[in-house]
Amino acid sequence: MTHLLDDKRDATPMKISTRELNGTTIVDVTGEIDMSTSPGFRTALLESLKKTPRLAVNLTNVRYVDSSGIASLVEVLKAARISDKRLVLFGLNEPVQEVLQLTRLTKIFEIRKTEKEALEV
Amino acid sequence: MSCEKQSPPELPGCQEANGPLDFQLRILSDPRLLAVVRCTVAEFAAVSGFKEDQCRSITLAVDEALSNIIRHAYNNRRDQEIEMRLHADIGCLEFTFVDRGEPLDRSKYCAQPLDAVALGGRGTHLIRQIMDEVVYERVSEGNRLRLKKYLPPARLTP
Incomplete structure (x- = not known):
């Protein structure tokens, strides 16, 4: 487990990029999702969701998420359900899993271990 | 530095090496500082003998407490003091x-069930789940929040 101070991170606390694969939009998130970065996280996911029927969020490189980040994911899930689209999360590391468990939300999200599994219909 | 430290560091010749530790911060209510505080808290918990997963959860609780102060007590103003x-x-x-x-606002404190698919309100639930004691007081200078976490008994053995 990498400690917050051990990894070589750049000055940006969170980075988001998107790519398309087999009709799914994959959002790659890197860094820490907290009160200062969750508005950008939320906006990026909601904008991506508008343009795709299937959204997969890669959380492999997310070192930290707080309740505002979890609230953003819940909001995107609600938007996906309303528009009959699919939202899947994958690559959850220990810190992210712990927060989802503490918030008792592991069952409401579709969670997969790998990108390959996330892309399976 | 790692959060995997099992006990306070031994400092040769320092009799107070295992005594109480005290650390004080005065920060602005700027959310960009939360990452800085998280690093400090994680290290402090590790030096105090908590395991890695406990350090993470304690850090989360402190982060949520500070976020609540910024969001609710200071209405997202970034120039106030904590x-x-x-x-x-x-x-x-x-x-x-x-x-x-x-x-x-006590009417909004833990007002909704944790597992509801609501957008907010999980921060206070997280704090209460993680910490052993949570005490809020309105004092002359403003608000005071105290969070306590006890080391599991198995880790108290010298």
Whole structure:
């Protein structure tokens, strides 16, 4: 487990990029999702969701998420359900899993271990 | 540095090496500072003998407490002051936060079930789940929040 101070991170606390694969939009998130970065996280996911029927969020490189980040994911899930689209999360590391468990939300999200599994219909 | 430290560091010739630890911070209510505080808290918890997963959860609780102060007490103003004290004694870690903002709205505190698919309101639930004692007081200078976490008994053995 990498400690917050051990990894070589750049000055940006969170980075988001998107790519398309087999009709799914994959959002790659890197860094820490907290009160200062969750508005950008939320906006990026909601904008991506508008343009795709299937959204997969890669959380492999997310070192930290707080309740505002979890609230953003819940909001995107609600938007996906309303528009009959699919939202899947994958690559959850220990810190992210712990927060989802503490918030008792592991069952409401579709969670997969790998990108390959996330892309399976 | 790692959060995997199992016990306070031994300092040769320093009789107080295993005594209480005290650390104080005075920060602005700027959310960009939360990442800085998280690093400090994680290290403080590790030095105090908590395991890695406990360090993570304690850090989350402190982060949520500060976020609540910024969001609710200071209405997202970034230029207000928050005093924070970190205190470690045998088997116990205590965090005290003092702000000069709006008082806690008790009608909104843990007002909704944690598992509801609501957008917000999980921060206070997380704090209560993680910490052993949560005490909020309205004091003359503003709001004071104290969070305590006890070291599991198995880790108290010298």
